[in-house]
Structure formats: C-alpha cells, structure tokens
Amino acid sequence: MFALVGRGHHDFDDSVYEVYVPIYAGGERAGTIVISKPLHDAQGMGRTISILSVIASAAILVGFLYVMVTNYQYNKKLAALAYHESLTGLPNKAYLEHMLETRLEDAPGGKHAVLMTHCLNLSVINSVYGFDAGDRVVRELVRRLESFVNDKCILFHFATNRFVLFVKGYKGPDNLTALVKRMHSALEEPLDSLGVSTGILAKTGIVELNREHSDPAEVFTQALVALQYAEESDLESYAFFDGEMAERLRRQETIATEMRDFLLHNNTDAMYLVYQPKVDPKFQRILGFEALARMNSPSLGAVSPEEFIKIAERQDMIIPLGYWVLETACLFIRDLIAAGHSDIHVAVNISGIQLLHERFIDQVREILAKTGIREHNVQLEITESVLIEGFSHVYNTLNSLRDAGIKIAIDDFGTGYSSLARMESLPVDSIKIDKSFVDSILAHEGRHPILRDLISMAHNLGLEVVAEGVEHELQRRYLLEWGCDILQGYLFGKPLPKQGAVAKLQESFG
Ligand code: C2E
Ligand code: MG
Ligand code: MG
Secondary structure, eight states, rough: OOOOOOEEEEEEEEEEEEEEEEEEEEEEEEEEEEEEHHHHHHHHHHHHHHHHHHHHHHHHHHHHHHHHHHHHHHHHHHHHHHHTTTTTTOHHHHHHHHHHHHHHHTTTTEEEEEEEEETTTHHHHHHHHHHHHHHHHHHHHHHHGGGGOOEEEEEEEEETEEEEEEEESOHHHHHHHHHHHHHHHHHHOBTTTTTTTTOOOOEEEEOOOOOOOOHHHHHHHHHHHHHHHHHOSSSOSEEEOOOOOOHHHHHHHHHHHHHHHHHHOOOOOSSSEEEEEOOTTOOOOEEEEEEEEEEETTEEEEEEEEHHHHHHHHHTOOOHHHHHHHHHHHHHHHHHTTTTTTOOEEEOOHHHHHHHHHHHHHHHHHEEEEEHHOOOGEEEEEHHHHHHHTTHHHHHHHHHHHTTTTTEEEEEEEESSSHHHHHHSSSSOOEEEEEEHHHHHTTTTTTOOOHHHHHHHHHHTTTEEEEEOOSHHHHHHHHTTTTTOEETTTOOOOOHHHHHHHHHHHHHOO
C-alpha cells in the first residue's frame, strides 16, 4: 500500500522536483522513498511526457476511429442486408417502408405512385421446375424490370413474386397505365433462363399517393386491394385503388372481424348452416342434403358465402370456419339419424386450403369421433380448381379419406379444366354437374347431346352423377331420361334452416 506525493522546491538554487513514496511494512509505516529530480531535468521529462501523451492520445484517437469505421461498415453491411433482397440485390419492403415514411412526411400530396406487380405464374414455375430455376427466372425478370429504373422510378423486390415500382413526379394516370403496360409486355417475353416459350403473366395494383396517406402500411394494403381487383378481372391486367375499393376494403374488414368474433366465441347467430335437399329424379324423395354456410352480419345483414368464404380463405379463417361447418353438419346428421333416417347423407363443401392443410384428415376423424357419426353419412364436395394446385398432396388426402369410407364429390363440374378422363385416375365417387350446364338444357329445348354423353361417360367410369341448379320440370325430365342419379335445385327445395330441413324430410317420406 503506498501513496505518491510530489512537490517542487528550490535546493541550492537549483529547482528540484521530488516524489515521495511512503513504504509500509506489516501495516505500519516503515519509511519513505524520496525520488528527486532537478527541475531542468523535470522540464525535459515534462516535454517527453507531453510528447508521449500526444502520441498516446493520437493512438487512442486512431484506435477509436478504427473501431468507429469498422462498426460503421459492419452496421452498413447489416443495414444493406436488412434493406435489400439477397437474391436480387434490390431494395426490399423494409426499404420501401422507410422511404415512404419520410416521403409521406416531407412531401405529402406530391405526384408519386406505388405500382405493385404480381408475377402470377412464378409459383407454378417454382413447383414445376424447382426453386433454382425459379431463382434464375426472378433474376431474369429483375434485369427486364431494371430497364424501367431511372431518376423517377425506383424498383423494389417487395416479396417473393411481387415487385414495386415507386414512381416520382409523374404527369397523370395515363402515364402510369402506359408504364404498367410496357412492364407487363416486358415480363411476358419468353423466359430465356428456362428455355421455354412462356413468359410471366403479371397483374399490377396502382396507388396514387395523396395528402390523406399517412403511413406506409396503409399504402401497401391499398396496393394489395387494387392488385386483388386486377387479379379478379378477366379484362384488365391492372387496377387503380379508388374510393369504391376503399369501401369494399372496409366491408371486408367488418366481415372478417365479425366472422373472427363468431369463430372465437360462438355466441352469436351471425353464422349458421342451411341444408338443401338432394332428391332422386323419379320420385323426388330426399336422399341427402348439401350443407351451405350462411352469414347474417350484425352490421351488414346477409352476406353471400361467395363473399365471406373468400375473405375467410384470405384472412386465415377458413380452417376454423371449415371445422365449425363440418362439426355443425355432423350434429345435424345426428339429429336426422335420431329421427330414424340413418341412410341420409349430408354433403359439406371443403375449400382447397382445408384439403392442403396438414391436419385436415385428423380433424375430420376428430369431428366424426366427437359427434359419433359414421363415415357413410358424410360426403365432401371439392371444386375442380383444387385438383390443379398441389395435385399429389390432394390426391393422397382424398385417397385416405376414401379409404376411411368418406365419399368425395367434384363440385361445379364443367366449369374448370378437369376432364372426365382425369376423374378416372382420381379417388372420387361423384361429379356434380354445374348449374350453367343444367341451364343450357333449356337453351337446347330439352335436347343436349353433350350433357347426355357426359352422364353416360361418367357412369362408365363408375361415377355417380348429380345435377345442381335444377329449376324446371323440363330439366328434371331430361336428366331423368338420361339417367342422372341425383338432382338438386330450387325445383325440389331451397336451402332451409335445420328445423325446416328435418320437416321437409319427414314430409318427403310421409
Ligand atoms: P355450391 O357448393 O356449388 O352450392 C350450390 C349453390 O347453388 C348454392 O349457393 C345454392 O344455394 C345454389 N343453388 C342451388 N340450387 C339452385 C337453383 O336451383 N338455382 C339457383 N339459382 N341457385 C341454386 P350458395 O349457398 O350461395 O353457395 C355458393 C357457393 O359458396 C357454394 O357453391 C360453395 O362453393 C360455397 N359455399 C357455401 N357454403 C360453403 C361452406 O360451408 N364451405 C365452403 N368452402 N364453401 C361454401
Ligand atoms: Mg357444393
Ligand atoms: Mg356447385
């Protein structure tokens, strides 16, 4: 333990600098070492110390700068990674978000637009040719899109198959339309990287920024809604976000919120099932029902299933909704069996997303076990389009369901792409001929060679044939004559709530 004490004084006219170093031994002070230095030497030492401290400070400064620069470069690299898509090197969604934030703050109301382009068949390319090929295609597309980049247009890789072109200071909507059309044509060119003659089919949603836009998330939602409009349109490949879409968006949000609330708490009658009879063509006796979901929105009134099913699919609610539908239909079957109708079947519509869901088969089993329903009382209706997406997975699922004794029907047959030949290789029990086909019986004044052939070919493949949307006696007679197995339509009864359906069934057998 020691302490240093230093002091200067004059000794024989010579200035001396002394440093006292106390010495302690066994806790007691044993003495002091005095280091003295003439001051002229100390002045020299002071200079040396000054020089050394300058060098040390410089070294510290250099070290500090080095750490700063390395940190800066590291952070820059991190930022670059966070703000750029690694596959294409293009600025990404986070970058766009950041840029929009500042722009909306600094220059609200400037003539700026967000063009969100979806490359529709890119996911198909990935699943058919593999992800490496998909990556090559994406790079090729970026090269094409980069030809649109200039001081007014910035290109962003927004998501796997979506790009955004941010356009600054354009003149009017026509300029944007022209730009989008040129971009689409560029994307449609045959893909060199794949060596195939097909190009990319693209759709674009356009948002023109205005003073009311306050945050990037809102701009993205509007771009996606406009894009969705474009995707649903057969005529146009692009759409501008407008007031009508904003209204539709609000409506969709209301429907989604109410549906979510129903599925979580099940304490309103906002959603319920109705059952439409399926009859035999001759005696018109009820053989089964189709369960159809209904929504009675507390704030909007009746919402059609075509509308709310799509919303449920888009907003990740179709799995719980589908579960509720199947469970409710099974409880209805239990009531029918209790009333003595043990052979009746109830068909339930199943969305493609449900079929592709990994737990679908388990859920079906769970519901049957829970409600005590036998498999032969349940039929599942799937639409043709499902067979195109994720074919092998769907195929395996259908096979397992059928092995378990559940019947599978292809709904809306004749409106999609599948052919009867395809049905032969599929684990399917029946086809439901779409209403549009049945309608055309009237146009052909009761003669319809194609429909007649369709029925007999389906029978040759061992398929049961159901016709839906039968409204007229003429159609019934035609379908009876050509051997259609089951009919469904307003002619025999509209979809009815549970009690009405049971009463109709009793009447049918009364
Ligand atoms: P879908 O499965 O093809 O059902 C037949 C549709 O045609 C039903 O419309 C039914 O009410 C209607 N319909 C039946 N007979 C006639 C008729 O003679 N004339 C006319 N004009 N229409 C008739 P709905 O109930 O509006 O359902 C529309 C579609 O919504 C269904 O078509 C089905 O694809 C879907 N959907 C309904 N409920 C569910 C559900 O629980 N889950 C899923 N995934 N989809 C459902
Ligand atoms: Mg159906
Ligand atoms: Mg149908």
